[in-house]
Amino acid sequence: MSQGVKVTFQKHLENVEMNVDFIAPSHGITAIFGRSGAGKTSIVNAVSGLLTPDAGKIVVNGRTLFDSEQDTNIAVEKRNLGYVFQEPRLFPHYTVQGNLNYGVRDKDHDYFNSIVELLALKPLLSRYPKGLSGGEKQRVAIGRALLSKPDLLLMDEPLASLDLPRKREVMPFLETLSKKVKIPIFYVSHSLSEILRLADHLIVIDQGKVVSDGKIEDVWSSKVMRPWQSFSEQSTLFSATVNQHNLEYGLTQLQFVEGLTFWVQQVDAELGSTVRLQIRANDVSIALDKNEKSSIRNILPARIAGIEYQHYGDNKKSVSVKLDLNQGCYLRATITKWALDDLKLEEGMQVFAQIKGVSVSQRDIAIANL
Secondary structure, three states: OOOOEEEEEEEEOOOOEEEEEEEEOOOEEEEEEEOOOOOHHHHHHHHHOOOOOOEEEEEEOOEEEEEOOOOEEOOHHHOOEEEEOOOOOOOOOOOHHHHHHOOOOOOOHHHHHHHHHHOOOHHHOOOOHHHOOHHHHHHHHHHHHHHOOOOEEEEEOOOOOOOHHHHHHHHHHHHHHHHHOOOEEEEEEOOHHHHHHHOOEEEEEEOOEEEEEEEHHHHHOOHHHHHHOOHHHOEEEEEEEEEEEEOOOOEEEEEEEOOEEEEEEOOOOOOOOEEEEEEEHHHEEEEOOOOOOOOOOEEEEEEEEEEEEEEEOOOEEEEEEEEEEEOOEEEEEEEEHHHHHHHOOOOOOEEEEEEOOOEEEOOOOOOOOO
16 A cells, blocks of 8 residues: 555553554544543554554555564654644743754755744744743644654644643644645544544544544444434534535535535635535424425435434433435434324435534635645
8 A cells, every 4th residue: 555544453451452453544634533541542652653563564655664574663763753742742941943843854944934834833933831821832742743744643632631722722723734734644532523623534443443434424424423422412524515605695505415505604715615514413304395485594305214213311212313315425313203203204205304503614625735
């Protein structure tokens, strides 16, 4: 394999048996998600060389870092990887500029300026770490990792040590990172909100094994993610293209499948740009006929592909309905058992999905490469 990151290894640890096998894309953010102790950090440590597998093979964009059969185990400092930890780990006696340049072998003035601009670090260059906020320190740590020009960037819960205001400060920089820096990024997190905003690819780890792996839109809608989503949090993700703007009403039309469009509150994006839609199951209702006189603007024909009963709270019943919109594009709706019985809904029925709310993220908008 010449592109992407191939990770296959086994490792006996005190609390978990690691048996990992996945391929991550050659660029963009791959989120590694799972419960505490599932083995998320062990994966990035194995890739970085901080943890030596018992057996396996690790290849980054065609370069073999570890191969037990060939007795290959590249030293940590020679793997050409960037690692951002939960704590910034800056040198207190160096300025920001000194920290950024620490470990840089070949000085590249233009590249340095591009990273400083990307992370808005120019006003901080002459300051020392003790005078920085937590968010500023973490941006410096990210900049230092990028300035080594790594083949892969590893980020182990980089926002975990920050309070909410500092997380909000750093998040916009992370959102543009994968689009401006064309290398693969592994992002370990237990935060679903971070993953939704940042990830292109999602790997779910449970007890040292990969239980789901793929595009975030596909994995998010799978049964693997149900334990982390309460009924009120269940949703469907789509990638969509900006089709047109209606300036008179402040609306934007998005296309997410050939022939299917949505109207949402106006998005500040150029025509043809890509955005991510999140549609909560609680915001989707089902009708047998299309209501032409309704305040709901997004009413789409659908076929019922599945009906699933779920229990929550004090044993109250609710129903999750899987709707096939077109070409295997699915949407979930949460309705009551009463509504199911009253409408006599069954698998295979043609119905209309009425979508009351759509959340739009612009983190996928294409940005020119550095």
